[in-house]
Amino acid sequence: MDAVRKRLPFSGYSAAYALPSIIRCETNLYLAQFAFMKLLPAKYIIEQALARGTLTHGMKVLETSSGTFALGLAVVCRERGFQLEIFTDPVMEKGLENRLSSLGAEVFIITEKAKQGGYQRSRLDALHARMRQLGHSCFWPRQYETPDNPAAYKLFADQISGMMDADVTLVGSVGSGGSTCGTIERLRQKASGARLVGVDTFNSVIFGQPDGERKVRGLGNSLVPKNVRHELYDA
Known part of the structure; x- marks a missing residue:
């Protein structure tokens, strides 16, 4: 009941769970535990699009994702009353x-892998084809390139610096680049010595490996997203 009472002041699920719990594991070691990782940027991107007028009611939201960004969008779109279409591949659990479908999203499984760029390229091609079909009645959040993705993590960085010195070493997985690059950029505004360590997976092209099958989801990519700024990483 204590946890329920703490959530009551929030306007909805996304507002209550966008930011993580910060858990102290031992001296100078903290863990950020998100309810699910990409609810924060999904919420921020949709809110910014509504504020700018690039997303209006009656439009469909389209995105390519095989993981938590799709789930974040599904929650936010359900709250806001938007139809969501997700383009993914057979690796999606x-x-x-089922969770996406229960939230009202329509999921398209792309089964043919492109020769260059793998499933990621095939998913983008399918999304672009759907956008041409819908014309101006759709919105694409563009998680891999929109500056709103890293900008969303200013809130997380401020949460960190509000609890401890901003001069930290941030260790995070890299997929779109939004969470690590957005967080460290904000932290370095307060402490220029803050360090960033990126964690990738085997067969991901983000840091120069050849593309291949990846067993671990939630990080890595078959394409290098524009939101990955290599110059921000120390290791």
């Missing part, structure tokens, strides 16, 4: 697909 059936449980996640």
Whole structure:
């Protein structure tokens, strides 16, 4: 009941769970535990699009994702009353697909892998084809390139610096680049010596490896997203 009472002042699920719990594991070691990782940028991107007028009611939201960004969008779109279409590939877990469907999202599984760029390229091609079909009645959040993705993590960085010195070493997984680059850029505004360590997976092209099958989800990519700014990483 204590946890429920703490959530009551928030306007909805996304507002209550966008920011993580900060857990102290031991001296000088803290863990950021998100309810799910990409609810924060999904919420921020949709809110910014509404504020600018690039997303209006009646439009469909389209995105390519195989993981938590799709789930974040599904929650936010359900709250805001938007129809969501997700373009993914066979690696998406059936449980996640069911959760998306239960939130009202339509999920398209792309089964043919492109020769260059793999499933990621095939998913983008399918999304672009759908956008041409819908014309101006759709909105694409563009998680891999929109500056709103890293900008969303200013809130997380301020949460960190509000609890401890901003002069930290941030260790984070890299997929779109939004969380690590956005957080460290904000932290360095307050402490220029803050360091960033990126964690990638085997067969991901983000830091120069050849593309291949990846067993671990939630990080890595078959394409290098524009939101990955290599100059921000120390290791």
